[in-house]
Amino acid sequence: MARRYRSALSDPAAARWLLIAVTLGFLGVFLLLPLVIVFVQAFLQGVGTYWRAAGRRRHARRDSSDLADRCDRGAAQYVVRRRRGMDGREVRISRQESA
Amino acid sequence: MTTAILPSAAAMSATAPAPAPSASDTRPPRGVLPGFGISLGFTLSYLSLLVLIPLAALFLRVAGLGPAGIWHELGSPRVLHALGLSFGGALAAAAINSVFGTLIAWTFVRYEFPLKKIFHAMIDLPFALPTAVAGIALTALYSEHGWLGAPLAQLGIKVAYTPLGVIIAMVFIGLPFVVRTLEPVLEEFEPQFEEVAATLGASRRQTIARVIFPTLVPALLTGTALAFARAVGEYGSIIFIAGNLQNISEIAPLLIMIRLDEFNYGGATVIAAAMLILSFAILFGINVLQAWSRRHG
Numbered sequence: 190m191a192r193r194y195r196s197a198l199s200d201p202a203a204a205r206w207l208l209i210a211v212t213l214g215f216l217g218v219f220l221l222l223p224l225v226i227v228f229v230q231a232f233l234q235g236v237g238t239y240w241r242a243a244g245r246r247r248h249a250r251r252d253s254s255d256l257a258d259r260c261d262r263g264a265a266q267y268v269v270r271r272r273r274g275m276d277g278r279e280v281r282i283s284r285q286e287s288a
Numbered sequence: 289m290t291t292a293i294l295p296s297a298a299a300m301s302a303t304a305p306a307p308a309p310s311a312s313d314t315r316p317p318r319g320v321l322p323g324f325g326i327s328l329g330f331t332l333s334y335l336s337l338l339v340l341i342p343l344a345a346l347f348l349r350v351a352g353l354g355p356a357g358i359w360h361e362l363g364s365p366r367v368l369h370a371l372g373l374s375f376g377g378a379l380a381a382a383a384i385n386s387v388f389g390t391l392i393a394w395t396f397v398r399y400e401f402p403l404k405k406i407f408h409a410m411i412d413l414p415f416a417l418p419t420a421v422a423g424i425a426l427t428a429l430y431s432e433h434g435w436l437g438a439p440l441a442q443l444g445i446k447v448a449y450t451p452l453g454v455i456i457a458m459v460f461i462g463l464p465f466v467v468r469t470l471e472p473v474l475e476e477f478e479p480q481f482e483e484v485a486a487t488l489g490a491s492r493r494q495t496i497a498r499v500i501f502p503t504l505v506p507a508l509l510t511g512t513a514l515a516f517a518r519a520v521g522e523y524g525s526i527i528f529i530a531g532n533l534q535n536i537s538e539i540a541p542l543l544i545m546i547r548l549d550e551f552n553y554g555g556a557t558v559i560a561a562a563m564l565i566l567s568f569a570i571l572f573g574i575n576v577l578q579a580w581s582r583r584h585g
Binding site for chain 1: 388391392394395396398399401407410411413414417421422424425426428429434435436456459460463479482483486492
């Protein structure tokens with residue numbers, strides 16, 4: 190029986206596939222999913238909303254706080270509160286929006 | 289055995305010592321390279337303008353508060369908790385990144401698999417993505433109704449608005465540092481060393497643990513230190529997923545912002561100085577470890 194020789198430079202197939210699986214799993218969870226969710230959220234209300242948001246700064250700002258709002262109301266309120274507190278101009282814009 | 293066959297990393301780090309001046313030479317000793325004075329002057333003034341003077345101003349401001357003022361700010365439980373979370377979280381995230389970053393770098397350099405190029409290009413995304421976008425994306429993902437948050441919540445694990453969420457965001461922004469510093473070292477690693485180890489009777493596991501891994505340690509420490517430093521100072525991507533609850537998930541950089549909002553500049557500078565000193569101590573420790581690993585690798 191001829192013995193099969195394995196290259197000294199290669200790892201067993203099982204180890205190789207395990208490492209590839211760990212790599213893809215980690216990258217999938219930590220990089221791919223956040224990226225996908227950005228696009229999903231951007232197009233959630235249709236392409237029309239996306240273009241309006243992309244085209245106009247005021248809408249872009251409001252939509253971004255809508256996005257945070259969908260994540261969690263508390264966090265969004267925190268962000269909005271913080272933003273208004275820091276910049277006087279922002280307060281004016283926010284009031285116009287709510288009016 | 290290992291020291292004899294260490295390739296580039298160790299060799300590159302060894303800088304050539306300046307030649308010893310001969311006894312008969314009356315001039316002050318000079319190195320072989322000309323232009324020492326002007327390059328030192330340029331380095332120092334550049335470093336002063338960008339780093340030393342701003343930092344000195346910070347410490348001057350802190351010193352102006354006096355010991356009582358400093359203690360009043362630093363001793364508050366809220367500040368201590370924020371510092372603990374920032375540094376503890378950053379250390380945990382750096383540790384996670386060092387393990388997974390090494391595995392990922394190894395997989396990318398050594399193996400072929402479908403969509404490898406796309407995944408490889410994705411590694412740098414945390415650098416390119418605005419941190420606020422990353423923060424919102426992570427929050428959407430890990431909040432209780434998110435794609436990952438909902439199943440985790442059923443298991444009783446809450447990620448968003450907890451310290452765990454802070455660590456997740458820190459892992460996200462630190463990963464590229466470890467992968468990108470390790471990749472070139474792994475790529476330059478000569479296959480002969482592995483073949484020699486194999487002909488000398490080393491098993492594959494021994495080869496990896498005693499021949500390959502020691503050459504990676506300096507780069508791994510560099511990458512881990514960079515990931516740690518970035519995680520400690522990170523603000524944008526963390527504040528969304530952290531929820532910023534006092535004494536639970538409030539990080540030190542945010543507390544500095546809050547102090548500035550309150551016009552409490554003294555308080556802000558005290559926290560900043562504490563972060564600087566702690567960061568410097570930890571980075572210095574990593575540097576010492578790195579120098580040690582180069583000598584004993």
